[in-house]
Amino acid sequence: MAVLSEYNYVFAIGTLFALLDAYNNGANDVANSWATSVSSRSVTYQQAMVLGAVFEMLGAITVGARTASTIKNKIIPLDAFQDNAGVQMLAFTCALAGASMWVMWCTRHSAHVSSSYSLISAVAGVGVATAGAAQVEWGWNGGQGLGAIFAGLGLAPLISGGFAATIFMLIKLIVHLRKNPMPWAVYTSPFFFLVAGTICTLSVVYKGSPNLGLNKKPAWYIASVTLGVGGGLFVLSAIFFVPWLYAKTIKKDHTIRFWHLPLGPMLWRRPAPAEVHEHANVPDYAVIQKDHDDDSTHSSEVGVKVGGNVTKVGVQATPEKSSHDRSLAEAEAATPQMSYKERVAEAQARFHAKLRKKRGPLGWAMRMLHNNPLAPGEIYELKNIKIILKRIPAMITVAALYGVNYDIHAAQTGIHGTPEGRRMERVYSHATKYPNEVEHTYSYIQVITACTASFAHGANDIGNAVGPWAVIYSAWKTGDAAKSSAEVPIWQLAVLSATLSVGLITYGYNIMKVMGNKITYHSPSRGSSMEMGAAITVLLFSQYKLPVSTSMCITGATVGVGLCNGTWRAVNWQRVGLLGFSWLMTIPVAGTLAGCIMGVVLNAPHFLS
Structure with a gap:
């Protein structure tokens, strides 16, 4: 060789x-x-x-x-x-x-x-x-x-x-x-599992497994595998997922957990809890332009249509008129505010302040970098060289862990008060928000x-x-x-x-x-x-x-x-x-x-x- x-x-x-x-x-x-x-x-x-x-x-x-x-x-x-x-x-x-x-x-x-x-x-x-x-x-x-x-x-x-x-x-x-969409969502879910299972199996056959050569098999073989997987998901979801989802979303059983899925049909007879809540125990899927850990005034609402009416999520809403009737430039001129770069820097500073309060390696690293800035003067001066040597372990730790702890949802909605933030408020205001139980x-x-x-x-x-x-x-x-x-x-x-x-x-x-x-x-x-x-x-x-x-x-x-x-x-x-x-x-x-x-x-x- x-x-x-x-x-x-x-x-x-x-x-x-x-x-x-x-x-x-x-x-x-x-x-x-x-x-x-x-x-x-x-x-x-x-x-x-x-x-x-x-x-x-x-x-x-x-x-x-x-x-x-x-x-x-x-x-x-x-x-x-x-x-x-x-x-x-x-x-x-x-x-x-x-x-x-x-x-x-x-x-x-x-x-x-x-x-x-x-x-x-x-x-x-x-x-x-x-x-x-x-x-x-x-x-x-x-x-x-x-x-x-x-x-x-x-x-x-x-x-x-x-x-x-x-x-x-x-x-x-x-x-x-539908006027009452929840039962329709529960009882039609096996059909969508069938569609998703079939599409995903075809994706593996034709795009994801060149080494296995599944795409070279006869058409009847590929059809049998894909429909078998999709049909299998359909049957399993109808037997196990539907009664579990019914108990969780329609009965609003707050005591049901994921490990109850194997009980399947027995969940139909599961008695509803004595204490019935108004909403099911499911996540809130609304897009909220609000940092829950931030008590500052720089927060906003996001307008979302519910049944055709615009409702607000969060606090301190931007007036509806400025979101829809007035242009972005007019709204910006009417409300004096910080520049875009200042808003971005402020939001990042708040996020970093929260990270510094955390326990563990990332919190230590963020505190180390915050408390040890480079001193005035050239980077090659002895005092700065010592500081750099102290910062290197913290910089490596931040590089490895910062992304995992990033607040994606806060970043996606835009920064309140900026042109981007108001633009996203207007975009969200045109989207109908469906019940969380249905989305779940x-x-x-x-x-x-x-x-x-x-x-x-x-x-x-x-x-x-x-x-x-x-x-x-x-x-x-x-x-x-x-x-x-x-x-x-x-x-x-x-x-x-x-x-x-x-x-x-x-x-x-x-x-x-x-x-x-x-x-x-x-x-x-x-x-x-x-x-x-x-x-x-x-x-x-x-x-x-x-x-x-x-x-x-x-x-x-x-x-x-x-x-x-x-x-x-x-x-x-x-x-x-x-x-x-x-x-x-x-x-x-x-x-x-x-x-x-x-x-x-x-x-x-x-x-x-």
């Missing part, structure tokens, strides 16, 4: 950028896919971190791709490297560098982009620098060229929005628009769809990061340029899936805080519709071998469901426009970055023969 020892540094740098790309994938793509569930309050932020990490790693390690394409989507011809392993290693190292730098910058500024599209664009840029623009596949190329990427940018969000809107309108017609039914369906999406993402999309790394490793290890595919060792899948999970846990909050409720109002029935609509779109595109981003699909589905409120004002179009702009900029920016790095390094003067 030959080893290109003279390229050890290229292999080391390529490994570093492969890990960085996986980290960015977790912080950007995976965080975006879980933002819907967190925004809907079907799971807490911490639960999303755990479930996302577990199912991503499970999908990658158990059924992840064991082979990876050396030329991502056939954008660069194989002969571009002229069987030179060193050039091939350098090309994929530069592609990873360009893609990871762009995604990292976008994540830092809370702009969601697709890691997959970034890498594909970077590979195209490297192809231009290596073989020339004429050798890059700019057309359709059977759905694997850059033309197909542009098509996916426009079509996927639109199609996803259509599917998600259809599912949510079905829920509205069957449940929400769909929170369980949404957890199933979210976990399946993470499993499929870990199994399939991990190849976007591991593919270039596997090529670099193969070329370095054997001394030969990798051919059409390269074997992916299991340890590489394990390392990158773990890195992806670390990215989700430590930095995913930067994407989650701008997704979900900063686009439109969320709730479990809306969120489950969004995730099922996105899953159907991914399946449809996969059947025609068209590249598609799961994150773009969920964004389109979010807009589609938001429009089901009956007005375009229920969607924050400014945020949607910024997301669309970041998607479009991904292709030229990532491609130019990678191409320039490749061109400079490949043509740099060298003095050794």
Whole structure:
């Protein structure tokens, strides 16, 4: 086995950028896919971190791709490297560098982009620098060229929005628009478990298990498996979930717990508690622009329609007239206030003050950083060097734990008193708020769809990061340029899936805080519709071998469901426009970055023969 020892540094740098790309994938793509569930309050932020990490790693390690394409989507011809392993290693190292730098910058500024599209664009840029623009596949190329990427940018969000809107309108017609929606929500829940189970099984078959080859089985086999899983969920939910949900939401039994589910039909005869409460013991799914731990005056209400009337949640409401009749500029001029940056700094200071009161490592680290600021003078002065040495352990602790403790819901609703805060109040005011007992039914369906999406993402999309790394490793290890595919060792899948999970846990909050409720109002029935609509779109595109981003699909589905409120004002179009702009900029920016790095390094003067 030959080893290109003279390229050890290229292999080391390529490994570093492969890990960085996986980290960015977790912080950007995976965080975006879980933002819907967190925004809907079907799971807490911490639960999303755990479930996302577990199912991503499970999908990658158990059924992840064991082979990876050396030329991502056939954008660069194989002969571009002229069987030179060193050039091939350098090309994929530069592609990873360009893609990871762009995604990292976008994540830092809370702009969601697709890691997959970034890498594909970077590979195209490297192809231009290596073989020339004429050798890059700019057309359709059977759905694997850059033309197909542009098509996916426009079509996927639109199609996803259509599917998600259809599912949510079905829920509205069957449940929400009824005079007494609660029994309809309980008794129709097995049907939606059937739909979710079938869609999720198809997602695993066609997108999430290339190693098992389930998509190559006969049609009758695939139909039997998918309908069997969906039907199984239907039967189990009808036997066990329906009576449990009936006792909890209709009987308002505050004593029932999750572990009572196995009792199933016996729960029909369970007597109602002597003390009957007005509302069932379920979470409050309302979006509230109020920090419960903050007693300051900088709080607000969020207007939400209940049965056609606008009601307020929270305290100190902005007058309805300023939210609807007056423009944002007029409202801002009528009420003198702090600047946007001052509001952001104030909100962050309050949040950090709460963290400093916590017990444990994070509270200690925040107090250490707060109590030990750098002294006046240059950073290299002895007093500042001593302070830095004291701060380093605290900085590492904060980097590891800050994201897990971030207040996503407070960040998503916007800061009261700012243009963004008032904009979100107006968006929420156009959304009908349905009873918490009804919404609670769909929170369980949404957890199933979210976990399946993470499993499929870990199994399939991990190849976007591991593919270039596997090529670099193969070329370095054997001394030969990798051919059409390269074997992916299991340890590489394990390392990158773990890195992806670390990215989700430590930095995913930067994407989650701008997704979900900063686009439109969320709730479990809306969120489950969004995730099922996105899953159907991914399946449809996969059947025609068209590249598609799961994150773009969920964004389109979010807009589609938001429009089901009956007005375009229920969607924050400014945020949607910024997301669309970041998607479009991904292709030229990532491609130019990678191409320039490749061109400079490949043509740099060298003095050794």
